[in-house]
Amino acid sequence: MQTKIAANASALKRWFARCEETLGNHSDRLNAINIFPVADGDTGTNLYLTLRSANGAAQTTEGTDLGVLLRAAAEAAMENARGNSGTLLAVLLAAMSEPMQGANRLNAPLLAAALRRAQIRSWSALSDPLQGTMLSVLESAAEAAAMADASMNGDDSNHALSVALDAIVDAALAAVIRTEEQLSELRDARVVDSGGVGLLLVLDCLRAEILHQDLQAGLLDGLAGYDVHGSHIHQSMPVAEGVEVMCTIDLSPLDAANLRMRLDELGDSVIMSPMVQDSEAESYRWRVHVHTNEAEPALAVIRSLGEPQNVSVSELRAATHDHADD
Template identity: 65%
Template structure:
């Protein structure tokens, strides 16, 4: 699991520019690659000092997922952190991954990710998660619950293949993608993450030709998002402890004033007052009403407010991201698009 997230960190670093270039849904803000990279990096960093003798797969992933959730960036980063936290649950107490456990983890993860969004949309990374889950479940059923490494390899191969097919389908599922003739950026990022899982578990190389032919993904393709109208408004994110009733109230009221509402629990245990920690994400025209609403229900931490209409210069890089030279020196992937 540590090797998986380390590989995913490097792969997303190598690909962040191209992912940003085709990021036009739900808003054309050109930051999906950066957001996914920084979120996965938070998960990977959390495991770097983990005891090498730790043999509870679920505990390791839960630690990574919580770190990702607390530092999640954007829609894509938030959904991936939800995916990671949920995938950890069926693996709790397990010392190794198997095909039945992979199927259970992917299923739990994609259901949780779909349910975290108030208005989930097919043709996004959600569809890629779902396709990978269904493929793993089909292999597990065909292998009658075989927990051998061979069956696990078959399930991982099938999941990545299904994820690729789902990425290709995204272009036809969303009008904005079809008009721009590109696939979904978040879906491609999720495909990369899944191939990194396959590589880490099986001890095989990443699939060098996996992304060949994806529309909008060649190096010479322009930054599609720079041609799109600026998106007004801001993205508000925070972590907050809420009772179940207050959580439901917050979701309902955020749905009324904003879009892209994502709420997911951080950890599973309630505090002494019966409240749970939640990660909250929303796009709103103006931050003040959303922040006032959030503060009326609790004391938020990790509160961030980001403009959706960021500079459209493809050369502008997130100050938190590493340079291309650093990516190249740590290169673990044969994808190579952004080295």
């Protein structure tokens, strides 16, 4: 039987809506296994709130251009990104929007190009990217999309898109399972990466919405640590010290490189990505994220290069309940 396909802007809007609902439903369990890079128990909340901003923008964007829709969603996500995971999700959306500019229908070659762009941008956004995280799950999904596209010789049919979507979810699931062994922190705690699970859910939402199917039953069954009755693992771990600083700021590429270097000296978990890349612009907007002992030295460095907006400073501690009513 021919797979029913809806791969237009309306389908992507439904994807965003389903992602918001799904991440909301899973946020507590994602929080419960969130121990890397900091055991602060808020990855689920951060992914949900970031995606909620993206969905709000997507639903009010008119037209049929997939790139325009994704760019609007990505810009909203970037401006309101929460934490490491939310920032990386925003980077992913921004990168995916670039190959889709001018396209009115998603197909397998376009999906492969979008995920490959997202992989490259996401890995380059971090100063110290690691396997065993959202990055490795995205990498596996991108590779699966490219292999599926190559095996079908660039076929842009609905059938080829269906095959590619199934392949990326299968590859993402396998990558999530591997995360437990790729990072010592996850291996010791016997859990998979929380952000990786969140990305898996986002990808399965895309597959389900485009193919007019339900989310895969039992997709998360058996994942290490992902037990709906389990306690929040971070609550038994040492409280993280320091703060998380986030903002958006207009920078030239040279100033952005300078800022990254200086933030690397002050802290870790540095993520910097342009919201929209424009090779002809002298400066453009960047999303900045860093973990550091004190906020003011990092903010002073940032302000020395421009005027930051949407500045957020939060303590690196188990904050699941603190964020619940945001």
